[in-house]
Amino acid sequence: MISVSRSIRIPEREVQLRFIQASGPGGQNVNKVASAVELRFDVRHTRALTEEVRDRLILHAGKRLNNAGVLIIQARRFRSQERNRQDAIERLVRLVQRAALRQKTRRRTKPTRASGERRLESKKRRSSTKQHRRRGQVPSE
Numbered sequence: 001m002i003s004v005s006r007s008i009r010i011p012e013r014e015v016q017l018r019f020i021q022a023s024g025p026g027g028q029n030v031n032k033v034a035s036a037v038e039l040r041f042d043v044r045h046t047r048a049l050t051e052e053v054r055d056r057l058i059l060h061a062g063k064r065l066n067n068a069g070v071l072i073i074q075a076r077r078f079r080s081q082e083r084n085r086q087d088a089i090e091r092l093v094r095l096v097q098r099a100a101l102r103q104k105t106r107r108r109t110k111p112t113r114a115s116g117e118r119r120l121e122s123k124k125r126r127s128s129t130k131q132h133r134r135r136g137q138v139p140s141e
Helices: 027-031 051-064 081-100 113-135
Strands: 015-020 036-042 070-075
Touching: 015 081, 036 081, 051 070, 051 081, 070 081
Parallel strands: none
Antiparallel strands: 015 036, 036 070
């Protein structure tokens, strides 16, 4: 079980890990060992997520989600297979955590009368300053 939050736990059977050869550092070892990890998680058919979280995860996943609704995360940052496996799982957890957060809806507010008056007063002052510049005078305040 991969624990994302108190209410969200992803069964490990829903996450498929495949080890592939990575490019990058590792010398000759890189040609022999499959140290990179490809994590696959079927977002559309999982029962671990609510409909709401699933929809937000699809939006957040972007191009990491294929046409079948499978999230693909590739981890090849480290030389060891185990560290790449942990990295891929951590990235999945962070993505699901981000999707689990509900954005607060913005409520429109009306500016107070005092703030409106302050705004108009500053505009008058600024206008006056510019008017005096045209005449070659300095404002008297």
